[in-house]
Amino acid sequence: MIEFECASLNDTKNAAEYFARFAKPGQCFALYGNLGSGKTTFSQFLIKSLIPTVKYIASPTFTIVQTYNDNNRLEIWHVDCYRLKNSEEFFELGLEEAFENCITIIEWPEIIDDFLPQNTIKIQFSMKCNNIRTIRRE
Secondary structure (H helix, E strand, C coil): CCCEEEECCHHHHHHHHHHCCCCCCCEEEEEEEEECHHHHHHHHHHHHHHCCCCCCCCCCCCCCEEEEECCCCCEEEEEECCCCCCCCCCCCCCCCHHHHEEEEEEHHHHHHHHHCCCEEEEEEEECCCCHCCCEEEE
16 A cells, blocks of 8 residues: 655645656556545646657546547546446546557546456545545555
């Protein structure tokens, strides 16, 4: 288990850069935690550390999926499952192919837990007092 206590954006950036070392096509990161616990901010730092040329990283809350690529060398799918009504909608997203060929970062993955690849890195986000967030790999 690895754990980061994040009292600042820079701490969250450092945690994301640590996890970026494990990122390669076919790697999935599943981010668990309550609303406001830092999942989207962490995802933005993770994407930026993998593809520094990306100018703007939007939250996929409403689009469900945002994709980023580095001149077709590396593709990242940033997914937010919060709005999925059931696990069957997973198949409509095309994530099966992304799991094989892309880096996937999934917020609110609970509804599709049964479909996550075996190599998924599960990361738990939580809030402590004084706005300190904990980022922990299970």
